[in-house]
Amino acid sequence: MSQPVATANRLSMTQVLICGAAIVTLSMGIRHGFGLWLQPVTMDRGWSRETFAFALAIQNLMWGLTGPFAGMLADRYGAFKVLLAGALLYAGGLVLMALATSGLAFTGSAGLMIGMAQAGTTYAIVYGVIGRNVAPEKRSWAMGITAAAGSFGQFLMVPVENWLIGAFGWQQALIVLGCLALAIIPLAFGMKEPAAPAPVGVQQSVGQAVREAFGYRSFQLLMAGYFVCGFQVVFIGVHMPSYLRDNGLTPDVATTALALIGLFNVFGTYAAGSLGQRLPKPLILSWIYALRSVAIVAFLLLPLTPMSVYIFSAVMGVLWLSTVPPTNAVVAQIFGIKHFSMLGGFVFLSHQIGSFLGVWLGGRLYDSTGSYDVVWWLAVGLGVMAALLNLPVRETAIERGSAQPA
Structure with a gap:
């Protein structure tokens, strides 16, 4: 059975949700606009798109590797x-x-440093506090609230970042964002948990928790599905602004598209978290991945106009981070909360490997073929695969001491 949340030594749920949501709003909101820097940075520095894309690919990979x-x-x-x-x-x-004045320095800062920073300021860390301080029957809903905050951060920050670039230049805009990231520090005090009482009885070690999770088929399937999520959303988030400009649409269309994704994702993530309280969460995940593939196919086959971009962005926004609450809620439901942040970090590592491939292949294949078409259709096929993989996931609590599904 999953572990109950102790009523003593627990933070207020309201405090946790407000501070956690604000932290995710900042950490996710800042990174969602990085695609706006692709063209100004590469043009000013004389770099290829692959150079910029590789740095963000390393960022996503480092985020995943350091997450556990x-x-x-x-x-x-x-x-x-x-x-x-x-x-x-x-x-x-x-x-x-x-x-940074070289591709290597840019990769070190935008890739390594920011990747590690995101591992320490986003979902796995915040959701761990939620898991320990919110009752199990409200956990999926609470995670949906926090994910919706990250989506609101995208909606809020993308226009702000676009304005900063236009008003101050891309370099000064990044420095302003650096100062803004420091606002996470006072918010972190609201997530400071009191010391927990010493555990009694036999406790599961870190190694035992890792072996148990990686030997459990449902955990493996969740990781495979989350790989696809990372591939799709990071490819679209980083490369869609340039894809739209390549096809003759103005930068304002790209900015509006990213903002719409963030706005509609507020509703999508909240809905996914709420539905996870009433419907099987693996079924919710399957529908999300299947609908993403349908949306991408329609976007590619219909004439490309500002209106078609806005409709696609709204639909994708509903599906964007809506995988996050049900995926993490399933992990907590199966394994309990003692090692939840670590296990959530491992699931997210799979997501970030997909992100690495999505953003890097986008730049690599564009530079070699002059088109994003191959990556778009690859995203469609992977979405269908993820929809099928999530169907057999079992979300019931693991029964320790009995045989585990292989």
Whole structure:
């Protein structure tokens, strides 16, 4: 059975949701607009699109690789310290990203530093606090609220970032964002949990938790589906602005498209979290991936106009981060909350491997073929695969001490 949340030594649910939502709004909102920097940075520095795309690909990969370790530290020492370190890395990475004059330096700042910063300031860390301080029957809903905040951050921050670039230039805009990332520090105090009482009885070690999860078929299927999620959303988020400009649409259309994704994702993630309280979460995930593929096919086959872009962005927005609440809620429901941040980090690692391939292949194949078409259709096929993979996922709590499904 999943572990109940102790009523003592627990933060207020309202406090956790407000501070957690604000942290995710900042950390996710800032990164969602990085696609707006692709053309100004590459034109000013004389770099290829692959150079920029590779740096963001490394960012996503580093985010995924360090996520389990950030989660492990948060599970053991508390999310507060991890959030502080993540905020400082985020601010430093954005400033150095503005100052980088070589592709290697840009990859170090935009890729390595910001990737590690995101591992310490986004869902795995915040959801760990939610899992420990929100009752199980409200967990999926609470995660939906937090994911919706991240979506609102995209809606809010993309126009702000576009304005900053236009008003101050791309370098100064990054420095302003670096200062803004420091606002995560005071918010982290609202996520500082009181010391928990010493556990009694036999406790599951980190190694045992990892072996149990990776040997469980439903966990494997969730990871495979989340790989597809990362591939699709990061490819679209980074490369769609350039895809639209290549096809004769103005930069304002791209900005509006990214903002619409963020706006409609507020509704999508909240709906997914709420539905997860009443419907099987694996079924919700299957429908999300299937509908993404349908939306991309329609976008590619219909004439490309500002209106078709806006409709596509609204539909994709509903489906954008709506995978996050049900995926994480299933992990908590199966394995409990003791190692939840770490296990959520491993699931997210799969997401970020997909993100790495999505953003890097987008730049690589564009530079070699002059088109994004191959990657668009690859995203369609992967969406169908993810829809099928999530159908057999079992969300019931694991029965420890009995045989595990292979």
